[in-house]
Amino acid sequence: MTVDRVRIYEVGPRDGLQHESLPISTDDKVEFVKRLAAAGLREIETTSFVSARAIPQLADADELLPRVLSGQATGVRHPVLVPNLRGFERAKAAGATALAVFTAATDAFTRRNIGMTVAESLAAFRPVLAEAAALGWWRRAYVSTAFGCPFSGCVPAAKAVDVAVALLDLGAEEVCYGDTIGVGVPSQVDALVEASLARAIAPDRIAFHFHDTRGTGLANVTAGLRAGIRGFDASTGGTGGCPYAPGASGNLATEDLVYLLDGLGYEHGVSLAGVLDAARFIAGVLGRPLATKVGQAGGWDPDSGEATARP
């Protein structure tokens, strides 16, 4: 049997924490990232070089990233979100060698979220992706609202794929389709993969960022797997709620994703017990209980039938 390997791209430290209002110390962030790496995660989006005014929680990026990189485990990639050339210069000064840029499939969303149209965002990323490519950095690009937009409704797959193609043309190595408000269903995953392949995007350049806001997170992952996709985002402890549905969950939890992949027999290199350790740590920092499914139920030992890694 050949090994079928899945990449788990951890977004907890950046996407998960960015909207938390409780101040989180740089020490705690460093420790969180350390535990994520100890759990076996090898791609950890660590922080964001947006303006401190826009995202106060990540204002310590210039201090955080060097600390994380100086103590990093071998072979761990630490992408950082970079909105523009100014952010790129800061990221470079902090030692970054991997970045992500963020736009969306719909103008209605980017106008409100980053203050420009999709086309304007692409223009802003052109020099950023070119500079990063010249330095040999790893480069990812998000296509947010790829399933649905809170301001303009359902998004046809072709519209998201148009943006993905543009981002790859600008030099991104990977595009990540985001279900930003957690409305996506498996048939949309199929449609996005099909439309991407029709535009000659290779499956290994596609990742998905699912939310579990309406319980479809793992259903969408399963659809992605069956369509040949092997890159999925997740957030340890399920951090990162849905700003458009207060109190509801947002990011798919890493522990839930690991449970599914273990059950399906995919290799991924991540320890469920390690993820739950990191999840408990960040839950303690945030002062609230773990709300993820596997965080509450634990894993399962198919030999004995007993729950494992219970809280």
Place this chain on the structure above:
Amino acid sequence: MTVDRVRIYEVGPRDGLQHESLPISTDDKVEFVKRLAAAGLREIETTSFVSARAIPQLADADELLPRVLSGQATGVRHPVLVPNLRGFERAKAAGATALAVFTAATDAFTRRNIGMTVAESLAAFRPVLAEAAALGWWRRAYVSTAFGCPFSGCVPAAKAVDVAVALLDLGAEEVCYGDTIGVGVPSQVDALVEASLARAIAPDRIAFHFHDTRGTGLANVTAGLRAGIRGFDASTGGTGGCPYAPGASGNLATEDLVYLLDGLGYEHGVSLAGVLDAARFIAGVLGRPLATKVGQAGGWDPDSGEATARP
């Protein structure tokens, strides 16, 4: 386009409430069932004729069922759980015309749960199913622990299918494979369907009862749909926790299932707003907030992009 119709089998009033320790009045149960029917649910497992000692919460079955049946909406089926001939006689006296019997794929589970082996439970059901068939009742049989057993671990699909075949041979019209402890993954759904078809069980005689304990509920539904199954259990408000993982969720929530089916374009006749109304009612009775995904986030209007039926 042909209409592809899915049956949603509501288990909230019976399976959802049976382990609640807070006393629930018969009036509240009648009202709950009434709201479920008003939401468009057409199969509502209403109560259980087990001994009052075993399940005190459902001790009012003899009073509840006639009240439900006297006020029922047209075309609604109200199956009741019947463990033995004594329970059958009580159900008959109360006006039942549809029943469900409950066994499992593993002796380790049935011994602890119903005090007999699987074979002994089948022997006990033989006269019950025969009597019910003679009266023209609708007859369902549960095969619990079809994915995993808390006492003996992973369950091979063939073992669960053996029990299903035996139950159909005894006169059950439908078998329902239960993921009793919420450990199942989509590859197991595929295996169960494949093994069932290999034993000549028709797809329309198969239903699935998924739990969302580890977040795989809708992933498993999607796998079932793709394998041609059109019958799924769910519990409005997500009532019915997992007795083997205190604090964790059990039954897949009806509102989450309806959201998925709407998104995938299946016909099912159930109103999401109606289900959320019934869910809010029972949450109020139980005195706790709705913990389901869609109960927290609401539905979604793909035209406007706005959340709908928010709490």
